[in-house]
Amino acid sequence: MIDYPAFEAVFAIDQEGSFERAARRLGVTPSAISHRVRSLEERIGAIVLVRGSPCRATEAGRRICRHMERLRLIEADLAATDPAAVGGGGPRRATVRIVVNSDSLATWLMPALATIAGRPDRLLDIAIEDQDHARDWLERGETDAAVTASPKPAAACDVHPLGALRYRATASPDFVAAHFPGGVTREALAKAPCLVFNRxxxxxxxxMDDRFAARLQPPSHRLPSTTGFVEASLSGIGWGLNPEPLVAGHLASGALVELVPGTPVDTDLYWQVSRSTAFLLEDLTRAIRAAARAALFQTT
Known part of the structure; x- marks a missing residue:
């Protein structure tokens, strides 16, 4: 039988970061919440929390937290159709955890998220991850939905094609004049500083591989910010692949130029959602697919 008071304690501590704040949230004493956690750990034979500042759930604890997150979603869904079933106070807010890439968040995704955040029973927990690696979060059970670059479904997930986000290799005119005086060649690219989001x-x-069939290793600035990427390009710090929606105006004005005109990179994106909670996230899936149809390149 599930010890829900103990599960609640683990969930609250992981969210609040300390036993004291979790105790205030649940309306109990710190000693009571500590007893719940200690009893649970003794019963299951595993540590569920790393005590520290802040406290964080272990792998075993994260599984408990994911269970509680899904329970909140079920309560919210039930309250929408049968408010009396959850009591007069209504359901507790449910947190929807999704994993998205920074460029989608900065270009087309926010209107879809706004439709969900506007609901009184929902909160968002958004994790940023490269689209090529977001699927791993689904495989590890750390999220119920993600924007990925993989059409291959993660275990027990449904896949919805979204379209392609287009990128342009851009830099400032002064940067191009300084680093590519004889044109954009393999030799020049190997020396010109470029921008990368992270490793x-x-x-x-x-x-570079598509244009020049070459695996070059130019000096690189790491800059984990989509808007920072654009600003760095404008400032002449380096060249990089920027989302077309963010640089179209700069290209039109001449503040940025395309390194090799007419050579975009299209990144296909997919919405993957766990089948176990897909029915609870139908409104989010509809909103994301609608936003993608309006903003992304559609290949079919």
Whole structure:
């Protein structure tokens, strides 16, 4: 039988970061919440929380937290159709955890998220991850939905094609004049500083491979910010693959130029959602698919 008071304690501590704040949230004493957690750990033979500042759930604890998150979603769904079933106070807010890439968040995704965040029974927990690696979160059971670059479904997930986000290899005119005086060649690219989001970012490599069939290793600035990428390009810090929606105006004005005109990189995106909770996230799935149809390149 599930010890829900103990599960509630683990969930609250992981969200609040300390036993004291979790105790205030649940309306109990810190000693009471500590007893619940200690009893649970003794019963299951595993540590569920890393005590620290802040406290965080272990792998065993994260499974408990995921269960509680899904329970909140079920309560919210029930309250929408049968408010009396959850009592006069209504359901507790449900947190929807999704994993998205930073470029989608900065370009087309926010209107879809706004439709969900506007619901009184929902909160968002958004994790940023490269689209090539977001599927791993689903495989590990750390999220119920993600924007990924993989059409291959994660275990027990449904896949919805969204369209393609287009990127342009861009830099400032002064940067191009300084680093590519004789044109954009393999030799010049190997020396010109480029921008990368983080170690997982392979877009620049993909563009160089597509254009020049070469695996070059230019000096790279790491900059984990979509808008920062654009600003760095405008400032002449380096060249990089920027989402077309964010640089179209700069290209039109001449503040940025395309390194090799007419050589975009299209990244196909997919919405993957766990079948176990898909029915609870139908409104989010509809909103994301609608936003993608309006903003992304549709290949079919």
């Amino acid at each position: 997982k970012d392979a877009l620049q490599d993909r563009w």
